[in-house]
Amino acid sequence: GQNIDQPTEMTATEGAIVQINCTYQTSGFNGLFWYQQHAGEAPTFLSYNVLDGLEEKGRFSSFLSRSKGYSYLLLKELQMKDSASYLCAQLDSNYQLIWGAGTKLIIKP
Amino acid sequence: TAGITQAPTSQILAAGRSMTLRCTQDMRHNAMYWYRQDLGLGLRLIHYSNTAGTTGKGEVPDGYSVSRANTDDFPLTLASAVPSQTSVYFCASSAGGDRQTNEQFFGPGTRLTVL
Numbered sequence: 001g002q003n004i005d006q007p008t009e010m011t012a013t014e015g016a017i018v019q020i021n022c023t024y025q026t027s028g029f030n031g032l033f034w035y036q037q038h039a040g041e042a043p044t045f046l047s048y049n050v051l052d053g054l055e056e057k058g059r060f061s062s063f064l065s066r067s068k069g070y071s072y073l074l075l076k077e078l079q080m081k082d083s084a085s086y087l088c089a090q091l092d093s094n095y096q097l098i099w100g101a102g103t104k105l106i107i108k109p
Numbered sequence: 110t111a112g113i114t115q116a117p118t119s120q121i122l123a124a125g126r127s128m129t130l131r132c133t134q135d136m137r138h139n140a141m142y143w144y145r146q147d148l149g150l151g152l153r154l155i156h157y158s159n160t161a162g163t164t165g166k167g168e169v170p171d172g173y174s175v176s177r178a179n180t181d182d183f184p185l186t187l188a189s190a191v192p193s194q195t196s197v198y199f200c201a202s203s204a205g206g207d208r209q210t211n212e213q214f215f216g217p218g219t220r221l222t223v224l
Contacts, residue, residue, distance in 0.1 A: 004151065031211070033212070041217070041218075042199060042215035042216060042217050042218055043152070043199075043215050044215070045212050045213070045214075048212065087151070087152070089151075089152075091211055095205075095211055096154065096157070096167075097152075097154075097211075097213065098151075099144075099151035099152040099153075100151050101149060101150055101151045102151065
């Protein structure tokens with residue numbers, strides 16, 4: 001099967017910047033998604049990358065390098081409400097999503 | 110706008126009993142999915158349906174069955190529940206087709222405990 005790797009947990013300070021990395025297997029790649037999931041809630045869509053480069057959307061940006069099988073989610077001006085798990089998911093050759101285990105982000109005041 | 114609804118919100122079930130988790134979407138999406146989410150693991154696909162009348166097996170289909178009689182509904186049935194099926198179950202839908210429309214929208218989840 002395909003593996004999606006991302007850190008289990010990260011801690012950052014309110015107002016700071018944090019980068020959450022994700023690596024995936026490059027075979028059968030059709031795009032890379034990032035989702036946010038607050039504790040006890042459903043995942044919600046953040047971003048989608050299919051071409052190399054940086055996509056910016058307000059305080060959140062997502063980067064993709066297809067040749068390296070690498071993506072990151074960049075969160076700026078962190079707020080307490082950003083405390084959540086961030087899920088990386090690869091769209092495979094069958095257009096199904098393969099999910100990473102998620103990165104739990106803890107924001108400290 | 111309701112989006113996707115799931116029922117029940119939570120359930121405690123005795124091992125060996127059967128149960129159907131309900132999922133309904135009002136977005137006229139072609140594709141629907143059932144996932145389970147366990148602590149420390151990513152979302153794992155149980156079954157999916159690319160369009161009404163068709164279903165397919167995901168990564169962890171054993172012990173589960175689905176049907177897709179119409180566009181809106183995608184129930185998940187556990188024929189004889191076992192404790193390892195204790196999990197949070199999410200239903201999702203997407204417009205389907207090409208990759209630009211494959212953003213998945215999730216229901217609120219069903220927390221199932223099998224004793």
